[in-house]
Amino acid sequence: MTAAPAIAAERTEVRPLAVLADAGLEVPVLGGGRMRHANLDLAASAPALGVVAERVAGLLPWYSSVHRGTGFPSEIATDLVEESRRTVARLLGARDGDVVVFTRNTTDALNLLASAVPGEVVVLDIEHHANLLPWRERRVVVGLDTIEQTVDALARELARRPAALVAVTGASNVTGELLPIDRLAALAHAHGARLAVDAAQLLPHRSVDLAASGADYVAFSGHKAYAPYGAGALVGRRDWLDAAPAYLAGGGAVSSVELGRVEWHAAPERHEAGTPNVLGIAALAIALDELHALGDQAREAHDRALLGRLVEGIAGIGGVRVVRGFADASDHVGIATVALDRGSVGLVAAALSAEHGISVRAGRFCAHPFFARVGGRANGLRASIGVGTSHDDVDRYVDALARLVADGPREEYHRTAHGWHPLADDRPRPSLLRG
Ligand code: PLP
Numbered sequence: 001m002t003a004a005p006a007i008a009a010e011r012t013e014v015r016p017l018a019v020l021a022d023a024g025l026e027v028p029v030l031g032g033g034r035m036r037h038a039n040l041d042l043a044a045s046a047p048a049l050g051v052v053a054e055r056v057a058g059l060l061p062w063y064s065s066v067h068r069g070t071g072f073p074s075e076i077a078t079d080l081v082e083e084s085r086r087t088v089a090r091l092l093g094a095r096d097g098d099v100v101v102f103t104r105n106t107t108d109a110l111n112l113l114a115s116a117v118p119g120e121v122v123v124l125d126i127e128h129h130a131n132l133l134p135w136r137e138r139r140v141v142v143g144l145d146t147i148e149q150t151v152d153a154l155a156r157e158l159a160r161r162p163a164a165l166v167a168v169t170g171a172s173n174v175t176g177e178l179l180p181i182d183r184l185a186a187l188a189h190a191h192g193a194r195l196a197v198d199a200a201q202l203l204p205h206r207s208v209d210l211a212a213s214g215a216d217y218v219a220f221s222g223h224k225a226y227a228p229y230g231a232g233a234l235v236g237r238r239d240w241l242d243a244a245p246a247y248l249a250g251g252g253a254v255s256s257v258e259l260g261r262v263e264w265h266a267a268p269e270r271h272e273a274g275t276p277n278v279l280g281i282a283a284l285a286i287a288l289d290e291l292h293a294l295g296d297q298a299r300e301a302h303d304r305a306l307l308g309r310l311v312e313g314i315a316g317i318g319g320v321r322v323v324r325g326f327a328d329a330s331d332h333v334g335i336a337t338v339a340l341d342r343g344s345v346g347l348v349a350a351a352l353s354a355e356h357g358i359s360v361r362a363g364r365f366c367a368h369p370f371f372a373r374v375g376g377r378a379n380g381l382r383a384s385i386g387v388g389t390s391h392d393d394v395d396r397y398v399d400a401l402a403r404l405v406a407d408g409p410r411e412e413y414h415r416t417a418h419g420w421h422p423l424a425d426d427r428p429r430p431s432l433l434r435g
Contacts, residue, residue, distance in 0.1 A: 013391055014309070017294055017302045019050040020226065020388035027357045028427035030411050035357030038393040042224075043173055043201060043335050043384030044361050049226040052287045056229065056279055066278055067252060077278050084285035085268070091288045092218055092235045093209030099241055101234045101268040102281050106200040109219035109234035110134050110167070112271055113196055116244030119164030122157055122193070124150065126325055126370040128173050131198040135167065143373070146328040151183060158191035165194050170202030170218075174367050174375065174382070175325045176307070176335030178202065185214030194237065200224055203288075204386055205303055205333040207296050210235065222280060226387070227287035231280030241267035248273040294387065303334045306385045306394050310336050313398030317405055323375045334385035337365070337375070340405065345381040348401070350420035351409035354427070356400040358393075360384075362419075 016023070026034040039047070048056070059080070064073035066081055085100045094100065103109040107130040114121075114134035121135040125142045132138070141157050143150045154166065166188040171178050181197055188195040194216035199208045203220045210218060217236030222229060234241075246253045246264055250273030256263045264270050291299070314320055319341040340348070349362035361382045364371040371380060383397055412423040 012305075014302065014305045014389075014394075016390050017298060017387040018226075018290070020047045021050055021053040022047040023050065023388065027353075029357050030354045030422055030424075030426060032426065038356075038358040038396050039388070040383040040385060040393060040397055041359040041361050042204070042386040042389070043382065045223045045228060046204065046226050046386055047388070048228055048283065049287055049290050049387075051290050052227050052283050055286050056283050059279060059282055063278060066276060080282050081276055081278055084281045087285040087289060088233055088235065091207075091292055093211040093213075094235055095211050097238050098210060098236055099238045099267045101241065101247075101271050102276060102284075103219075103232045103234055104230060104277075105221040105223065105232040106130050106198060106219045107134075109232050110196070110198060112234050112247045113165075113167075113217055113219065113236075113240075115247050116240040117165050118240060118243075120161075121165045121167055122154065122163045123167050124154070124169075125373065126172055126174075127167070127169055127367065128198065128200065129366045129368070130200070131167055131169060132369070139163065140369075143325060143370070145326070147177075147180065147326045148328060150326070151180070151187065154184070155187055155191075158187070158193060162191060163193045165196055165216075167196040167198065170197045170199040170208060171205065171333045171335075172325055172367070172370070173201045173335065174337050174365050174370055174380070175323055175329070176201070176332040176384075177325050177329035178206075178331040178333065181208075181213045181215055185216070188216075189214065196236070201333055201335070204291070205299060207292065222284035222287065225284070225287050225291065227280070227283035229277065229280035229283040231277045231284045233284065238267055241271065244271075246273060247271040250274050252276075291387070299387065302387065303332075303385065306389055306391065307332060307334050307336065309391060310334075310383060310385065310394045310398065313394065314338055314401070317398070317402045319405055320401070323371075323380055325370065325374050334389070335382060336384075337380040337382040338401075339376050339378060339380050343405070343408070344420065345379045346415070346420045347409065347413055348404050349381055350413055350422070351404055351411070352397070352400055354413075354422045354425070355410055356396065358397055358400055360397070 025037040027037045064077040066078045111134045120137040185195040196217035197215045199220040204225045221232040253273035323337040345362040352358040413420045
């Protein structure tokens with residue numbers, strides 16, 4: 001285990017920075033009764049920002065076919081998609097000539113880039129599977145004890161043999177540790193490569209600026225950035241995307257089709273065949289705009305205060321250790337993953353939900369190589385916070401975790417193919433589809 005970072009903890013009240021659509025949601029717990037839901041699983045998927053949900057509801061009457069429709073709502077819907085594209089480009093610091101391709105999520109965006117990259121790709125072993133598996137010609141550099149050593153190892157690998165692209169995560173979904181994007185961009189460029197940033201975890205917490213950082217591509221998901229309507233994006237350099245075969249072939253990606261000859265559009269249309277996810281794209285732009293308006297400093301301070309409280313609370317629980325990747329990581333987004341000396345994290349996660357109304361994530365977080373190196377053989381338990389989190393959410397989690405580790409759950413659970421569940425689950429389920 002590497003040393004814990006010096007994260008300043010503040011024992012004061014920390015209120016949510018923004019209202020999320022699940023504010024005040026109550027969930028049933030075993031034995032009857034309800035509790036306010038403490039959602040500490042935001043790194044997996046976050047509820048919409050309240051404003052995003054409201055604005056999307058306001059867009060519904062205008063929802064219409066895009067690009068080829070002739071009605072007035074169609075014009076509005078088309079404008080909405082293109083205005084959203086400009087908003088995303090502006091908020092991501094896109095340079096002249098960069099393109100914004102709308103995708104389903106980060107995985108989709110990185111697969112799109114993988115279909116366009118003209119050569120080998122170097123990645124670190126700390127990546128989410130979405131930034132490991134799509135690269136066909138992949139070379140993996142194993143992370144070392146510190147970020148400094150790891151950057152040096154990456155430099156040696158690039159010096160040993162050139163690559164077209166270095167693809168790194170902006171923030172680890174296991175440890176929350178941030179990587180130095182600007183330094184990595186400079187390093188990649190010095191070796192004739194480009195840099196792609198998987199910003200799935202970074203973007204919900206910090207601004208990402210292509211021009212300022214020097215990164216060439218950024219991929220992200222709306223559902224992790226408070227816009228869970230099914231859109232994501234790849235933003236970056238145009239040339240590879242223009243030269244690549246259409247990622248999705250079909251209507252909208254072509255300017256003319258004869259049976260023996262097809263003229264493909266340039267990016268972004270080239271890769272966006274079919275009817276786009278108008279509402280998802282608009283939600284994504286609205287969410288990024290709202291996050292931006294909250295301010296980087298305020299978001300960072302909120303994260304820091306809550307993460308400090310979380311890590312400090314966990315440090316007081318025996319038999320629990322926070323998983324770290326790098327001894328010198330000085331900046332983190334709001335993620336704390338723990339490994340337990342004893343017992344099953346799956347059981348703890350089930351009891352956190354069923355007895356305490358708290359959502360977290362148990363597993364290896366689709367980062368199996370990294371988790372195997374730093375987390376150990378058993379699974380981990382991840383709590384993640386964001387703009388909708390309060391000190392009360394964090395305190396409840398720390399309290400409940402301490403109790404579960406010391407005394408175990410109050411109720412009986414059994415393990416099924418889908419994880420741990422209460423043996424007698426009397427929690428009523430809402431019938432949402434029927435209103
Ligand atoms: N990259 C990172 C760092 C992630 O944390 C995730 C999801 O957890 C992904 C990529 C994949 O995101 P999505 O499932 O939205 O494609």
